[in-house]
Amino acid sequence: MKIWLDTIDIDAIRKAQAMGVLAGVTTNPSILATANREVEAVLGEILDAQAGPLAAQVVSRELDGMLAQARRLAAISPRMVVKIPAVGEGYRAMSILEREGIATLATTIFETRQLALAALAGASYAAPYVNRIELSTGNAFEVVESSQRLLDAYGYRTAILAAAIKTVDQFLRCARIGVAAVTLPVNVFQQLYASSEDIEQSLRKFDAAWQSNGLTRDAALFQE
Template sequence: MQIWLDTIDFTTIHHARQLGVLAGVTTNPSILAAAERPVEEVLDALLDLQPGLLAVQVTSADPAVQLLQARRLAAKSGRIIVKVPAVGAGFQTMATLEREGIPTLATAIFESRQIVLAGQLGVRYAAPYINRIEQAGRDAALLLRESQQILDRYGQPTVIMGAAVKSAEQFMQCARAGIGAATLPADTYRLLFASSPELDAALQRFDSAWSANPLAAGSALFSAT
């Protein structure tokens, strides 16, 4: 499963890139609006910081304006994938862009029907909002499994990208469902590396046993210098 980062936290992006697990970076209007730099400058920095794709969302509900914005973004870099809300005329926008060879990401997904339609259109990625689906009282894990099964049944290459992933357990739901990608905010990404009381206790037992034996603790092979 690909790991994307849904953030403009450059330190976190650099960590994931150095670790070798970063497939790309996603943004949205809220993320870019919160930056204290011009949008164009932020996008350039994100493209320079990592070699993967960069997802950028259109900001208008008007299909003509969506196409205008999308074409500008595509002209800026061949590594930009255009995010379009999967509602109303957004489907027509994505269909047009995909025919033009501009890759799209269907966003703001709360129901499997949106993913099914995205698959029919050949959209590259479809991003269901995992945490928000659960907050609405629905089973996000079931939606992921059923949607992936439908895409597989009809041989549609659209990649489901779990979005709005707010916990390590939600990340694991994405992995267990067999979807192709998940995009994580910086805080959730850091949770993947977090310790636990059980793990801390196990490591402490190792340290205590090692320190208690002078022959082990004094080994030149394991010296810190």
């Protein structure tokens, strides 16, 4: 399972990229609206900060508007992925854009039926909103699991990019289901590599044993 970050925090993006665990970055209108800079500059900086895809969402609800915005976003970089709401004309937009070679991500998914239609339309990715589904109906992981089974059964190329992940447990449950990727807010990503008292206690024991023996403590191989 791949990890994308859902953020415009450049420092966090660069750190994840340096760790070697970052597959891509997602944004949405709410996230981009928090920036005090032109959208084009923010997207360009994110592309420079990491080597993977970058997803940005259209804001039009009309077909012509979605297509025009999507094409402009795609022209920024071949690594752009265009997020399209999985409702109404969104499916038609996904189908047209994918045929043009523009990668799309079906977003705002709350039900398996939305993901099924997105797969039929040829979307590259589909993003069920895990935590929001859980708060709404309490069956988020049933939706994710049934969606993954559907994709597997029919061999659709659409990959699930589980979104709105709010806890490490939700991350792990998505991993156990076998989805292709998750997109995480920075705080949840940080929790994945955070230490704990058990970890620190084990490291202290290793250090104490090492320092107790002069031959290991002074070994040239391990000098900083």
